[in-house]
Amino acid sequence: MTEDPGSVAATTSDYSEYYDNINNYGAPCNNGNTKEFSRVFLPTLYSIVFILGFIGNGLVVWVLIRYRQKSNMTDVCLFNLALSDLLFLLSLPFWAHSAMEQWIFGSFLCHTITGLFMLGLYGSIFFMVLMTVDRYVVIVHAHSIFSRNRSTKMGLVLASVVWVLSLFASLPNIIFAKVKNETSKTSCGSEFPVDAWKSFTYLKMNFLSLIIPLIIMSFCYSRIIPTLLSIKSQKRHKVIRLILAVVAVYFVFWTPYNFVMFLMYLQMKGHLNTCEWHTSLSLAMQWVETIALSHCCLNPIIYAFAGQKFRRAVLKVLKEQFPLCFSQCATLSRQLSERRSSVFTKSTEYSSTQIA
Template sequence: MGETNDTTMADYGDYYTEEKSFVELCSNGNVSEFRRIFLPTLYSLVFIVGLLGNGLVTYVLVAYHRRNMTMTDTCLLHLAVSDLLFIVSLPFWSHNAATANWPFGDFMCRAVNGLYMLGFYGSIFFMVLMSVDRYVVIVHAVTIARHRSAPMGTALCGVIWAISLCASLPTIIFTRAKNDSASTFTCKAEFPDGTKWKQVTYFQMNLLGLLLPLTVMVFCYSRIIPTLVGLKSAQKHKAIRLALVIIAVFFVFWTPYNVALFLHALRTLDYFSDCDFKLRLDLSLQWTETLAFTHCCLNPVIYAFVGQKFQRRALNLLRKWLSFLSSCNSFTAERFERRSSTFSKSSEITSTQLM
């Protein structure tokens, strides 16, 4: 932050007063109320549903594939882990939105923001990797598919994590907890004045978060679907519908947020100075961001639960849990019956003695 002397402040006092008045006029309690009331509720729902779904996917894959994971299993596991990293940050943002304060300190500010960005990019990049993997398996089944293996999948996932970390570094480096008042802190990225880092991060999220992944996925599935159409299989229609659902869901959930983010980046470049537009944009960012967040809840449904093999294994685990719970309940019932019988006998003896 550049230093400002007293003379400069005196010369531009009117300007600062006008700017402050404009900010006050442009402030809208609706956005603040939405953040305070609705965001914690929506974040909590995404956290619970996403944690259950992705946690179940991780548990099933680790329980059944610890020794003989395929490349598809490896990619699916890392996709679930990246979604979990993203989801873990939501309770902190929920508390921050509800109280308009960050009480967790500077280290947690950087750590939570790092998990958020790492999970954000990781989830999208692993979806791209799985699309490329399916393209290789279906379109180039003979020439390239033989090179698919668990070590290859692990190596590619390592590359994806490295790329996600590099994409997250600018936000992680510039993020800090800042004291706004005596008892109020904020946690956000504070980019140096006179630089374009803020705009770079916004446009980077547009490029790496939507344009590039959507282009790769459209290319892959545009080649996959004609190949499936030519197959004589009873399952081809289900596979085609799944391919279309993957593209449609990704586009519907992520495009509104990226459009709002792009407009917000343009506003930081002073392209839009209208107050009403600013207020509408701030509110649309909140809504579209929450919509994009819910995509991590759908990943387990789209990529795991629609698979028959995964369904069988999840049902087997569910049966084991139910049998374990029923055995525990039966054991508890037996103990309760024995205790009840002992208590009734002692009661009879006591009653006889009293009489």
């Protein structure tokens, strides 16, 4: 039995098994509209995600490398989070081309691109969890030995552990990746030897991308927020809003994907096995998968640009690299400010004359 990586573990594909499936009554379930929608929709959305995500995460990596001498554990986590996003962003042009035409890149790249995507995907999720745990230690256990030993070296050790875990989580998809020659096109997908592997991959994605992160992040933030509320600081409300935004955005983007993934698991077990369900799930997977992938575009904004220290570092680097642009922008801003001041002065004088 074959399975596309997109329908198992968030990699993109042609969803061919849903176009030509058989329902409980033995009738062919072939939906050409769904297939055509995939050819147009997926390449467009993946291209947008690739461009926006590459710019944002590339800027994060660039700035953190420039200021690596001043790095701490948080910076190490940010760097690896951005690197994870870049890894699976690099695979999107290949999946976009495959969805639009067919897979022309051979068996070796099928394994490689699947590996890049899965490694980046799990790495991104695991590093977000690591950053949550790091915040928990710093805020809730501020005087513990773990909080005092948050060095760059410790960050590198933990980052190495996360990458190893991401690799192990990705191995089934990497090992069973295969170029499949079908009647209409050639595709790169996962072909599992037994159904047990297929079921395991569905459930693994649900647990590792939603259930376990939900448990860990809910526990950590349930302790972080009361601790912040007990601190008399004007910044606490801003920090709490940022925390809630991080959690809300993550689960808004990933819950629909995992819900559809679970429905596909039920379908594989013999439930919901009708043409209507096959068509609906194939369309739904294309939407929710793209929504989940686009979360990588928000990671730089949520985790990096929200911090004043990082924003200043970004502006400093950009000013060093593009001094002419910033000088022109500063001149334009000063001119606009002078015009507004002049208009305000004239308006005040006119009002004073009218009142007099």
